[in-house]
Amino acid sequence: MLSEANYLLCGAHAMLLTCAFLAWPWMARRLRLPRSTWVLLLTLTGVAAAANIACALLLNRQGHWLGAVVVGLSCLAVGVWPGLVLRRMIPTGAVSAERRVLAVGAHPDDLELACGATLAKLVDTGHEVHGLVMSHGQRGGHGEVRGTEARRGADAIGMRSIEVLDLPDTQLAETGDAMVRAIEDAVRRYNPDMILTHSANDHHQDHSAVHLATLRAARRHSSILCYESPSATRNFDPSVFVDVTDHLPSKLHAVRQHRDQAGKPYMTGDRLTSVAAFRGAQARRPLAEGFEVVRFVGLDGEEIR
Numbered sequence: 193m194l195s196e197a198n199y200l201l202c203g204a205h206a207m208l209l210t211c212a213f214l215a216w217p218w219m220a221r222r223l224r225l226p227r228s229t230w231v232l233l234l235t236l237t238g239v240a241a242a243a244n245i246a247c248a249l250l251l252n253r254q255g256h257w258l259g260a261v262v263v264g265l266s267c268l269a270v271g272v273w274p275g276l277v278l279r280r281m282i283p284t285g286a287v288s289a290e291r292r293v294l295a296v297g298a299h300p301d302d303l304e305l306a307c308g309a310t311l312a313k314l315v316d317t318g319h320e321v322h323g324l325v326m327s328h329g330q331r332g333g334h335g336e337v338r339g340t341e342a343r344r345g346a347d348a349i350g351m352r353s354i355e356v357l358d359l360p361d362t363q364l365a366e367t368g369d370a371m372v373r374a375i376e377d378a379v380r381r382y383n384p385d386m387i388l389t390h391s392a393n394d395h396h397q398d399h400s401a402v403h404l405a406t407l408r409a410a411r412r413h414s415s416i417l418c419y420e421s422p423s424a425t426r427n428f429d430p431s432v433f434v435d436v437t438d439h440l441p442s443k444l445h446a447v448r449q450h451r452d453q454a455g456k457p458y459m460t461g462d463r464l465t466s467v468a469a470f471r472g473a474q475a476r477r478p479l480a481e482g483f484e485v486v487r488f489v490g491l492d493g494e495e496i497r
């Protein structure tokens with residue numbers, strides 16, 4: 193026998209399900225839960241939806257057709273409105289055409305440190321971002337942990353995917369052909385509109401090796417920009433800037449996922465904010481990230497802003 197409590201339970205289930213469905217990007221971005229937690233939540237709400245349907249069928253069989261209608265409508269009405277309100281707050285879809293971006297890095301924390309705010313902004317404005325990392329950084333920390341942290345950082349940014357390869361840390365220059373093949377493969381898979389990679393003006397031998405490998409692999413590609421790692425030399429000279437005033441917190445949060453590297457001086461919020469303020473001053477914006485251009489073709493009048 194179904195009591196009023198069942199009705200309330202069904203309503204709560206329906207609200208949870210609909211809210212989760214409509215407001216997924218907003219919640220995923222701001223609540224910053226790991227992907228596995230979201231999968232668990234969605235599974236639970238899916239089970240709840242099935243329970244709702246079962247309740248409605250049971251009520252109907254017992255002749256409580258009004259109750260069945262109430263449960264059915266609760267699937268829509270209870271959850272739609274808060275879901276839609278939350279959805280209005282999602283900044284995605286600001287562009288008319290979704291673009292794909294491939295960011296290539298040498299070590300698990302490189303993308304977050306160098307261009308994490310730009311990647312977060314691209315995601316928030318409706319673009320699709322994929323990451324490719326060449327090594328687990330096992331010489332500079334715990335390889336397995338760093339691989340996991342790379343995925344956490346990518347989740348914090350909202351990247352569609354991240355692939356961490358197992359090429360030898362600090363010796364990437366000796367694996368040029370393997371890196372080229374991996375980047376070519378990623379370019380074929382994602383067909384990116386833009387590729388981001390390390391700069392040639394970088395002290396770290398792995399970073400400059402990845403830069404060269406990207407240029408070789410993307411030799412037929414139109415748009416390649418180079419981001420600024422903490423190890424960039426004084427010759428790093430950006431001419432493209434992205435205003436990241438609203439997205440620096442996302443970058444700092446993503447960098448904080450790399451606990452294995454915590455304590456390194458370039459990992460601190462103060463240092464990252466200072467670099468963003470310096471590049472912002474150059475770009476006449478409060479905070480910015482700078483990029484060197486290998487070549488760049490505008491995205492049909494819709495450049496990243």
Ligand SMILES: [Zn+2]
Pocket residue numbers: 298299302396399
């Ligand atoms: Zn690195």
